[in-house]
Amino acid sequence: MAKIGSETSDTAGMSAIRKATRVLHRLAASGELTAGELADALEEPVTTVYRMLTNLEGIGWIERGSRKGSPVRLGVELIALGQSVEDALDPRLLSRAALVRLNEATSETAYLCVPSGQRATCIERVDGIYTRTAELPIGGSLPLHQGAGPRAILAFTSQLFRDRYTATMRASQLNPMTESEALRLDAELASIRASGLASSDGDVTPGVYSVAAPVMNHRGEVIASITLSALKSRTDTRMLAFDDLVRDEARRVSTDLGFRHADS
Amino acid sequence: MPTVEKPSRVLTHLSTAVRCLAEVGPLSAPDIAKEIGVPRPSAYRLLGALVQAGLAIQRADGTVSLSTAWLKLGDSALATAAPWFDRDDLLLELRDKTRLTVFLCVPRPQRTVCVRRLDGQGVQVLVLKPGGSLPLHVGGVGRITLAFGDEDPEAYLADIGLDQLTPNSLVQPEQVLADVQLSRQRGYCVSDEDVTVGVGAVAVPVLTEDGRLLAALSVAGRREDIIGHEPGLANELTETAAALVTSASTARTAQAAAVPGRTEAKAAAHTRT
Numbered sequence: 001m002a003k004i005g006s007e008t009s010d011t012a013g014m015s016a017i018r019k020a021t022r023v024l025h026r027l028a029a030s031g032e033l034t035a036g037e038l039a040d041a042l043e044e045p046v047t048t049v050y051r052m053l054t055n056l057e058g059i060g061w062i063e064r065g066s067r068k069g070s071p072v073r074l075g076v077e078l079i080a081l082g083q084s085v086e087d088a089l090d091p092r093l094l095s096r097a098a099l100v101r102l103n104e105a106t107s108e109t110a111y112l113c114v115p116s117g118q119r120a121t122c123i124e125r126v127d128g129i130y131t132r133t134a135e136l137p138i139g140g141s142l143p144l145h146q147g148a149g150p151r152a153i154l155a156f157t158s159q160l161f162r163d164r165y166t167a168t169m170r171a172s173q174l175n176p177m178t179e180s181e182a183l184r185l186d187a188e189l190a191s192i193r194a195s196g197l198a199s200s201d202g203d204v205t206p207g208v209y210s211v212a213a214p215v216m217n218h219r220g221e222v223i224a225s226i227t228l229s230a231l232k233s234r235t236d237t238r239m240l241a242f243d244d245l246v247r248d249e250a251r252r253v254s255t256d257l258g259f260r261h262a263d264s
Numbered sequence: 265m266p267t268v269e270k271p272s273r274v275l276t277h278l279s280t281a282v283r284c285l286a287e288v289g290p291l292s293a294p295d296i297a298k299e300i301g302v303p304r305p306s307a308y309r310l311l312g313a314l315v316q317a318g319l320a321i322q323r324a325d326g327t328v329s330l331s332t333a334w335l336k337l338g339d340s341a342l343a344t345a346a347p348w349f350d351r352d353d354l355l356l357e358l359r360d361k362t363r364l365t366v367f368l369c370v371p372r373p374q375r376t377v378c379v380r381r382l383d384g385q386g387v388q389v390l391v392l393k394p395g396g397s398l399p400l401h402v403g404g405v406g407r408i409t410l411a412f413g414d415e416d417p418e419a420y421l422a423d424i425g426l427d428q429l430t431p432n433s434l435v436q437p438e439q440v441l442a443d444v445q446l447s448r449q450r451g452y453c454v455s456d457e458d459v460t461v462g463v464g465a466v467a468v469p470v471l472t473e474d475g476r477l478l479a480a481l482s483v484a485g486r487r488e489d490i491i492g493h494e495p496g497l498a499n500e501l502t503e504t505a506a507a508l509v510t511s512a513s514t515a516r517t518a519q520a521a522a523v524p525g526r527t528e529a530k531a532a533a534h535t536r537t
Binding site: 014016017018020021024025027028029031032054055056058059060061073074075076077078079080081082083084085086088089158160218219256257258260 | 272274275276278279282283286287289309310312313314316317318319329330331332334335336337338339340341342343344345347352353370372377379393394395396397
């Protein structure tokens with residue numbers, strides 16, 4: 001079978017697709033533009049742009065106001081297409097490969113947590129070859145401020161969410177969070193945001209070191225975290241390597257989900 | 265000699281191919297050729313152009329699927345369709361409080377288009393999804409748009425045939441006009457199985473300070489969770505609608521201050537938090 005796109009055909013039709021794509025990206029970057037502004041931005045004759053806009057309007061990819069000379073914007077059909085692509089993305093499936101790679105690189109336990117209410121639930125896990133940490137089996141959950149995986153999620157939620165979360169924990173009947181604990185958590189979450197990594201040194205299970213990084217979607221919302229966890233005695237010198245591995249894998253999954261990293 | 269295809273035909277094929285990929289998932293060039301009725305070489309060229317434009321990716325098995333570039337286009341389309349809307353958290357809060365499916369829909373000629381849906385915790389209401397639309401005599405969001413929008417209800421009714429989706433759908437023009445009156449009086453509209461049997465909804469208008477309709481906001485769920493709770497739900501919805509507009513007018517002031525950027529800053533704010 002011929003490889004798609006290997007052929008450098010350049011019929012009028014294919015260049016139309018290229019031009020259409022440029023119009024879409026331009027509108028995505030600028031919001032509303034008039035045909036004249038578009039022609040300037042794309043360095044195309046205004047007649048070409050008019051024809052292109054009529055064609056794009058015909059397929060619902062752009063909308064034009066009813067007034068003559070009124071600006072053009074992306075059509076609602078694109079919202080539907082974006083939604084279809086979003087629905088087809090499966091964070092669990094995409095992360096599974098990342099967990100396997102982490103496990104192959106380190107022989108340790110890797111797992112995926114997703115937020116559910118005020119807890120983080122483990123929904124995928126690849127167990128270590130020599131040791132298997134017992135924290136968070138599949139289906140298990142922890143409060144969002146406990147353990148590296150949950151904290152990697154909490155750190156990247158909105159300020160409003162975090163404030164409410166802390167308020168709830170502080171008002172808890174059972175073992176409420178003290179003010180100094182709340183302050184310490186706040187500082188810790190800030191440093192997680194700065195480094196992009198959460199680590200836990202035995203604060204869920206004594207002797208277990210875990211490091212976690214957030215997985216973001218295309219809206220920049222945190223939707224999961226990837227954690228690598230090992231017996232402390234087995235990590236020691238490898239901890240730094242763990243940090244990079246986890247950060248890279250979480251970034252890779254985020255990219256697959258359409259997240260655009262600030263530095264890329 | 266290569267045949268030169270007309271751009272309009274190419275774009276029609278392009279949109280059909282994209283729609284197929286969106287609905288069916290990854291497809292090969294021969295699949296696409298069959299689906300849209302073009303010769304295989306055209307399908308290869310079409311998919312090749314899509315891949316080159318970054319709108320699709322070729323997978324290891326040779327099939328092609330839509331790329332994540334569509335997410336950005338979809339987000340941008342949403343940001344320009346409802347430039348005043350930047351408080352997704354208010355909708356989330358409404359969803360969490362009511363546990364119902366939340367819809368935000370913007371008016372378009374003779375229909376209302378869903379731009380945001382947050383699924384409820386009980387039954388998921390699937391009839392309307394982002395990008396999809398309802399006519400204005402159907403469902404909470406449609407009927408509240410007819411009651412508060414720019415369109416003249418009588419002119420709308422003269423143009424449109426009233427299809428009966430369920431036994432509860434309004435099929436007589438007089439029923440629709442009476443419903444418009446009731447919605448204007450109460451400030452909300454109740455959908456009692458008029459779109460989907462078993463499903464109810466309450467909708468309110470999202471209005472600017474000078475009374476222009478920006479959107480319709482609704483919560484929908486099992487009929488039992490809606491009927492009998494309408495006034496309470498209408499209150500929740502009205503509060504959220506008011507908060508959406510308050511933050512919208514603040515955003516407008518900020519936008520007016522930074523005229524040259526127009527919606528640019530807004531689009532950026534949507535993609536990065």
